[in-house]
Ligand SMILES: NC(=O)c1ccc[n+]([C@@H]2O[C@H](COP(=O)([O-])OP(=O)(O)OC[C@H]3O[C@@H](n4cnc5c(N)ncnc54)[C@H](O)[C@@H]3O)[C@@H](O)[C@H]2O)c1
């Protein structure tokens with residue numbers, strides 16, 4: 001079996017790095033299309049345009065409608081073609097970046113991810129999650145190419161609501177436990193190949209940075225300030241978690257997340273928040289010691305992440321509801337099989353046990 005590692009060509013992070021957009025794009029583009037929703041255009045539109053035009057790159061700003069749907073991708077692809085754009089710049093959260101990746105796939109040229117929140121693994125990856133226009137999950141699109149540049153402005157990240165940042169911490173924490181489980185089970189990464197030592201090691205570094213700087217970084221984001229802890233956790237949430245999940249593979253935490261999306265009442269919880277319940281469930285499935293699971297739960301509570309089903313919207317779940325979640329989590333295509341040989345009954349019971357441990361630590 002071969003092992004593989006793939007990544008964006010460049011990653012740049014720091015205060016005010018949006019000002020570098022033009023200089024960094026100029027070698028490959030004479031014109032760029034910037035895609036962002038109305039709120040994000042308010043935050044970063046003018047700064048991006050000034051930087052591009054200051055480097056003689058023609059800038060077109062277009063409002064993204066908010067859903068990474070095929071219809072929106074097709075509409076924006078037309079805008080990119082009409083503008084004769086050599087580069088697509090996506091700014092915002094996971095949905096805006098996933099849309100920009102899809103538009104680049106169809107229109108060609110270079111692609112820049114400019115996450116304005118550190119909430120998910122979307123900025124660095126070579127895939128988009130596609131939804132219907134009404135926001136129902138439809139499918140994943142996989143691409144040959146990664147973004148050419150990921151530009152992460154920490155002064156913007158620090159100005160965003162803290163819930164996005166803590167959600168990113170949850171998604172990043174899962175990266176380590178999933179990559180480690182995949183490696184132990186001899187599972188595969190997102191490129192259907194063996195994970196490298198690098199992927200395993202970067203995933204571990206991701207977790208260590210979260211545990212070393214998580215609490216202080218969240219405190220700093222609450223105050224809207226940028227500290228070294230904010231830089232460390234932004235890097236963990238964005239670069240390390242992104243490289244870690246694609247190259248290391250994912251396992252049960254994300255399958256439980258996918259199962260939870262079956263229940264309407266979890267829809268208000270973010271991706272990362274549902275993943276956190278999945279992480280604790282995975283640790284129970286692995287048979288980790290009480291002390292180990294409690295340590296992860298206590299850290300989650302400290303950074304205000306959910307540790308119970310009720311906290312992601314599922315109050316007093318019926319046996320049937322939990323069976324539905326568990327059955328979806330072990331569907332044939334689910335990544336849980338990458339690392340675990342388990343039945344839906346085992347997943348359901350692990351969810352109940354994880355919920356119980358979480359409730360005890362909360363009280
Ligand atoms: N492609 C991948 O590898 C990958 C990985 C994980 C998740 N995802 C996808 O990412 C999406 C979730 O992304 P998300 O959690 O980032 O949310 P999102 O993209 O759904 O929404 C982000 C929201 O935050 C707002 N926002 C952005 N920057 C802001 C700022 N600086 N200040 C205030 N508000 C700001 C936006 O206006 C938007 O309303 C899902 O569609 C999920 O499937 C993709």
Ligand SMILES: [Zn+2]
Pocket residue numbers: 121171254271275
């Ligand atoms: Zn995730």
